Amino acid sequence: MIAVFLKDLRLIARDRLALVFALVVPILVITTIAAALYDRDGGPNLEILVVDEDRGPVASAFAKLLGNHAEVRFAERGEAEIAVGVKNQVPAAIVFPEGLSRRYLQGRPSEITLLTDPAQATGINTLKVLLLLMDKDAAALADPLAEEMVSVEEVNLTGNRLAVTPFEQNVPGFSLMFVLLAVVFGTATGLHDERDWGTLPRLLVAPAGFTWMLLGKLGARWLLGVLQMMVLLLWGRAFFGISLGASPTAFLLLCAVVVLCAVATGLVVAAATDGREQAQPLGLVAVIVLSAIGGLWWPQDIVPDWLRQISPIAFTTYAMAGMNDLVLRDRGLGESGFTLGVLALYGLGLTVIGLSLFRARHSAR
Amino acid sequence: MADAIVTRDLRRNYGDREAVRGVSLGIGEGEIFGLLGPNGAGKTTTLSMVSTRIHPTSGDAWVFGRHTVTEVHAARRLLNVAPQEESLYPTLTARENLTFFARLYGVPRAQRVKQVQRALDAVELAGRADDRVATFSGGMRRRLNLGCALVSNPRVVLLDEPTVGVDPQSRAHVFDAVRGLRSEGITILYTTHYLAEAEELCDRIAIMDEGRIIALGTLAELLRGSSAEEMIELRLGSEARPSCDLAALPGVARCEINGHMVRVFARHAEPVLARLMQSCALGADIVQLRVTPVSLETIFIELTGKELRD
Numbered sequence: 249m250i251a252v253f254l255k256d257l258r259l260i261a262r263d264r265l266a267l268v269f270a271l272v273v274p275i276l277v278i279t280t281i282a283a284a285l286y287d288r289d290g291g292p293n294l295e296i297l298v299v300d301e302d303r304g305p306v307a308s309a310f311a312k313l314l315g316n317h318a319e320v321r322f323a324e325r326g327e328a329e330i331a332v333g334v335k336n337q338v339p340a341a342i343v344f345p346e347g348l349s350r351r352y353l354q355g356r357p358s359e360i361t362l363l364t365d366p367a368q369a370t371g372i373n374t375l376k377v378l379l380l381l382m383d384k385d386a387a388a389l390a391d392p393l394a395e396e397m398v399s400v401e402e403v404n405l406t407g408n409r410l411a412v413t414p415f416e417q418n419v420p421g422f423s424l425m426f427v428l429l430a431v432v433f434g435t436a437t438g439l440h441d442e443r444d445w446g447t448l449p450r451l452l453v454a455p456a457g458f459t460w461m462l463l464g465k466l467g468a469r470w471l472l473g474v475l476q477m478m479v480l481l482l483w484g485r486a487f488f489g490i491s492l493g494a495s496p497t498a499f500l501l502l503c504a505v506v507v508l509c510a511v512a513t514g515l516v517v518a519a520a521t522d523g524r525e526q527a528q529p530l531g532l533v534a535v536i537v538l539s540a541i542g543g544l545w546w547p548q549d550i551v552p553d554w555l556r557q558i559s560p561i562a563f564t565t566y567a568m569a570g571m572n573d574l575v576l577r578d579r580g581l582g583e584s585g586f587t588l589g590v591l592a593l594y595g596l597g598l599t600v601i602g603l604s605l606f607r608a609r610h611s612a613r
Numbered sequence: 614m615a616d617a618i619v620t621r622d623l624r625r626n627y628g629d630r631e632a633v634r635g636v637s638l639g640i641g642e643g644e645i646f647g648l649l650g651p652n653g654a655g656k657t658t659t660l661s662m663v664s665t666r667i668h669p670t671s672g673d674a675w676v677f678g679r680h681t682v683t684e685v686h687a688a689r690r691l692l693n694v695a696p697q698e699e700s701l702y703p704t705l706t707a708r709e710n711l712t713f714f715a716r717l718y719g720v721p722r723a724q725r726v727k728q729v730q731r732a733l734d735a736v737e738l739a740g741r742a743d744d745r746v747a748t749f750s751g752g753m754r755r756r757l758n759l760g761c762a763l764v765s766n767p768r769v770v771l772l773d774e775p776t777v778g779v780d781p782q783s784r785a786h787v788f789d790a791v792r793g794l795r796s797e798g799i800t801i802l803y804t805t806h807y808l809a810e811a812e813e814l815c816d817r818i819a820i821m822d823e824g825r826i827i828a829l830g831t832l833a834e835l836l837r838g839s840s841a842e843e844m845i846e847l848r849l850g851s852e853a854r855p856s857c858d859l860a861a862l863p864g865v866a867r868c869e870i871n872g873h874m875v876r877v878f879a880r881h882a883e884p885v886l887a888r889l890m891q892s893c894a895l896g897a898d899i900v901q902l903r904v905t906p907v908s909l910e911t912i913f914i915e916l917t918g919k920e921l922r923d
Contacts, residue, residue, distance in 0.1 A: 446698035450761070453664045454717045455689040461717075 265522065269529030276533050280540040294318040294374060297332070297341035299325045299363075304349025306386075313382045314342075332363050333405030336569075336577075339371025339549060340364040342379070352398075359399050365406045367576035369417060371549040376400070406577040415488035420571040421544040423480040424564065428510050428535045428544075431473040435514025436527040438469060439606070443523075448610070459603060466511050466599070473507035493574030498581040501588050502570045508595030509563040513538070515602030519609055538564045563594040615677070617642045617769050617800035618663055623672035625658050632658040634824035635672065640802060640817075642677075642768075645795050647815030648804040649909065655824040656804040657697060660771050663802065664694045676769055692769040693718065695762035697777065699754045703747040707738050707757050710746060711764045718765030728764050735790045736760040752783025759790055769800045776810060788814060808909040818909070822917045832909065839912050841866040841878035845886055848901035849873045862888050867915075873900075878907060 260267060296318045300307045314320050323331065328341035343361040351358045362379075364372050383398045439462075442448045451461045481499075484490045492499050513534055521527040539545055541555065542564020548556055559565040570587040573579040618640040625633040633655040640646040648656045661667045663674050665681045665688055674681040679688040701710050711729040720728050733739040736756035746754060755775060762770050772791070776784045791814055794801055805811055811818050812832055820828040820835075828835055836842060850873070859877055860868040864885040869876040879885040882904045 445702060446696060446700040447702065449661075449666060449696040449698070450694060450700045450714065451717070453666050453689055453692075453694055455686055455719055456717060457686065 263523075263525055265526050269526060269533065273529045273533050273536075277536045280537055294371070294378075295338055296320050296375065296378070297328050297338050298322050299328045299341055299343040301325065301346045302344040302348035303346075306349035306352045307344035310344060310382055310386060313385045314378060316385075317378050317381060328363060329405060332365050336365050336367065336406070336572075338365075339368030340375050342375070357399060359401050362400050362402045363405050364402055365577070366404055367406060367572045368547065368549050370547045406579075413489070415484065416490045416575050417547070419484035419488055419490050420481065420575050421539075421568060423477065423484060424506065424542075424567055424571065425535070425539045425544045426480065427473055427477045427507065428513075428538060428564070430476055431469060431507060431510035432514040432517060432531045432535055433528070434472070435466065435469045435511050436517040436521070436531050437524050438465060439515070439518035440521075440524050440527055443610070458607065462515070462603060462606065466515060469514065470504075470507050470511045473510055474503045477503045477507060491575050491578060493580070494578050495574075495580040495584075498579070498584045498588070499574055501581070502567075502574060502584065502591075505588055505591035505595055506563075506567040506570070509567070509591055509598060512595050512598030512602055513563075515606060516598060519602050519605035538562050541565065543568045563591060563598075566590045566594065615642045616640065616675075617644070618646075618674070618676055618802060620659070620663065620674040621672055623659060623662055623674055624670045625655075625662060625667065626670045631824055633662070633669075636821075636824075636826055638819060638826070638829075640800060642800050643795060643798045644816045645791065645801045645803060645814055647811040647818040648802065648821060649806065649808065649811045649818055649913070650804075650821035651806055654806075654821040656806075656821055657773055659821070660694075660773050660802060660804055664692065664771050665689055666694075690719070691767060692771060693762040693765050693767035694771045695759045695773065695775055697773040699758050700761065701746045701754060701757060704745060706743050706745055707733065707749075707760075708742040710757065711760055714761045715764045718767075720765055728766060732760040732764040735763055735793055737786050737789075750780075750783075751778055752780045752786075755779045756783055756786055756790070759787060763790070763794070767799065769802070770794060772801060772803045774804055774806070776805070776807065808913065812909050820909075820913060820916060827916050828912065835909065835912050836907060839907055839915055840880070841907050841911065842880050843878075843882035844905050844907050844911065845877040845879065845882050845889070846901075846903045846905065847875040847877070847889075847899055849875060850898040850900055859889070864888065878911065 294317075296314055298311050298314070298320055300311065300322055311320050311322075323341065325343065328343070331337045332339070332341050341363045343363060345358070345360060348358050348360065360379075362372075362375070366372065379398075379400060386398075442451060442465075452458055454461060478500075481490075481492060481503075485492050514531070517527055517531045517534055521530055541559050541562040543551070543559070544564055548559065548565070548568070551559075566587050570584055570591065573584050573587060577583075616639050618638065620636055620638045623633055623636040624631070636655070636659050638646075648659065650656050658667070662669050663676065663681060665685050668682055676688040676691050679691065681688045702713070705713070708729060711732050712725060715725045715728055730739070733742050736759055738753060738757055738760065741749065741753065746757065749757065755778070759772065759775055762772070775791075776787050779787065788810075791801060791803070795816075803811075803815060815832075817829070817831050818835060819826045828838065830838070859865060859870075859875065862885065864879050864881065865877055866880065867878040869878075877885060877889065886904070
């Protein structure tokens, strides 16, 4: 027994890279999740976009009261509509309508408009709470016994519903994560299998060329991944009623480019490692970090600002944005073009890096 | 006879270690050429350079005039390899493995079924064609490994120790398949550390040691180069010991004494045998006596001063 114990310790110690990965994985995972959910500076800064069409004292007072709880930025209505409805930079914009001050000071109820992107439900809910606080503060300043003077009309700029279901918020992200897990692991270990089976030397000297051979292998994984992603999302549609957007073409293309990125990530993992023992922990790091940064587990608007700022480095950020465009915003192919393009470039770039690295490290030239 | 494989001063270094140190060969079309040497002699590295799998540190190799570095794709179309390790997909059947490698090597669809069947027949696995490789014995996998190298109908086949770990029956199958290839005019570069295989199969043999070719020729040529042509093998009785220095006897090239076994090497055994009996008073104690021609093993020991190690 002791002999086996010592032998196994020796074997583990020999594969130092696997050992490092095994230690680094939990540290990275814990750090990433903690960083995403908790920030020493108190979490994300909430930015409120305000359209002041009233230009009177009440709107100014409201904006000042809001400023006690969040960062207020003034914009014209058109600019606000683009920021919320097109660029999805903020979850909502508050429009103080013309004549608000006059009606408020006359003691007549007023209605302010909330332009929303329901895909960012968490931010909108936070904003609604702030509006209640603002109304309460304002009423307290004017007359502690006063009734609520302000009502809110919500206008969705990005889809045809005012609210999204919890399923719609969670199913796409978790589906993406499982596709990532399957594709990254499948691709990385599938490439190492060729070496374990002894078939790599034969592939290396085949007339077609090794790069084409690798692309063939990746193609099989890609097709499998696309099918898996489609099945998971169609399951979500059938059993949880989630929308898959207005355009089947956009849906298919999104699946295609997201899985391309995942396959290419698997290739890079395979290229960077010397065997399954190393590929598994590194693959796990890649999937967990990409999921956390890309907002697959939680909405991007609850994570700290620094994490949001670095999120464009992860293709999962664009994958999730594309998914939200389809599922939560009912967008079509034209409106998803930028996201699809970025993902395609990302996938191709990673593929080129992975191929070069794999050839350099594993073709034994 | 055209040169199928030519190498000129091939060298390959791994860091500071020189695995191959200037190998120059010319292998004729339709020849079975044996590359013989102990493990670590540089055989597989040489074969890998010819197969285009690795680039030489310096020197050149050509397959039917195609340079293995500058005309790599053209060279690859002419050859196929059976690597030392089994190179098969265990969850596919034998036929599926062969079909895959046929496609990989560009065998046209119209010829593929025929080529696969031909390879199955050549390695005598037609009866198990549709069984998964995972269910095969080691010997059957070795044969299929060879079959995968034949399925593209190459002009040159590189076989890297194809009988390592193979039972005698499968070894005989492999030998038959290799002879069958020769009868079809296919050139074979065959690496082995089994002397008997080289003796039995190869038209010419190069002996490698420590990255260099130390002898090259037909078996007869190699034997002629030896200081001995015959070996007298004596088994002595349990108490017997040679009473004189056997190596000093006229006509004796070399002598080995291992327990009760005495091996005396000589160009001609007959006169030496008489002297052995007269001079050393061995006659009464000899339990067994045999005279055989010397083998490659003798030559190898003569050339390298060491046994051919596994």
